Amino acid sequence: xxxxxxxxxxxxxQVAHAYSSYRSYRSYASYTSDTGPCLRxxxxxxxxxxxxxxxxxxxxxxxxxxFLTFVFLLSGVVEMAIAMPMIRGKIRRNALYGFRTPKxxxxxxxxxxxxxxxxxxxxxxxxxxxxxxxxxxxxxxFLAKDTVVFVGLALTFVPMILVLVKSFQFIRxx
Numbered sequence: 668x669x670x671x672x673x674x675x676x677x678x679x680x681q682v683a684h685a686y687s688s689y690r691s692y693r694s695y696a697s698y699t700s701d702t703g704p705c706l707r708x709x710x711x712x713x714x715x716x717x718x719x720x721x722x723x724x725x726x727x728x729x730x731x732x733x734f735l736t737f738v739f740l741l742s743g744v745v746e747m748a749i750a751m752p753m754i755r756g757k758i759r760r761n762a763l764y765g766f767r768t769p770k771x772x773x774x775x776x777x778x779x780x781x782x783x784x785x786x787x788x789x790x791x792x793x794x795x796x797x798x799x800x801x802x803x804x805x806x807x808x809f810l811a812k813d814t815v816v817f818v819g820l821a822l823t824f825v826p827m828i829l830v831l832v833k834s835f836q837f838i839r840x841x
Contacts, residue, residue, distance in 0.1 A: 729808035732815045736800050736807040739819035743797030750793060753786025770838055777841050785834040792826030 752758050758765045760778050765771070766785035771778045799822040807815055 728812065732807040732810060732812055733804065735812070735815050736804050736819065739822065740797050740800035740804065742823065743793045743795075743800060746793030746796065747790050750786040750789040753782045754790060755786075756783060758782060766834055766838075768835075768838060770841075777838065780841065781834065781838045784837045785830065788830040788833050789827075792830050795826045796822045 753765060756779050760772055760775065761767075762772075765778070765782045768781075771781045800819065803810075803815070803818055
């Protein structure tokens with residue numbers, strides 16, 4: 668016989684232990700019996716698709732993490748592709764693309780070396796991002812989503828901050 672368990676908090680100890688990691692814990696533990704959770708409502712479909720009030724299945728989370736890691740990997744490849752014209756000196760002075768500062772926009776003698784240096788540094792940052800994500804890809808399915816996001820953002824922003832710092836140091840020497 669199932670009963671609504673509002674008096675004792677979360678219900679049977681086994682239920683509390685089994686579902687403690689899920690955010691929707693109260694929806695699972697609010698209906699309990701002496702032997703465990705009753706199979707009614709959303710619990711009856713716990714093995715099926717993830718619906719409202721149910722945690723996402725392992726496969727959904729794992730595929731999401733792999734997809735997210737792949738997106739970070741592709742952003743590293745795009746970053747390397749954006750850096751190539753800068754390295755080769757194919758970008759003329761403009762207001763949209765390249766390492767644009769008042770000093771670099773003032774002269775071609777500063778624009779091309781500064782953009783070549785920034786392009787090489789940006790290519791290296793994109794390579795670090797892509798290689799780091801390629802190394803993370805086999806393990807992404809087993810990590811928490813927060814961990815994948817943190818590693819991806821760290822691999823994105825730390826090298827780019829270093830690119831900016833080193834590029835500004837380089838144009839000071841010109």
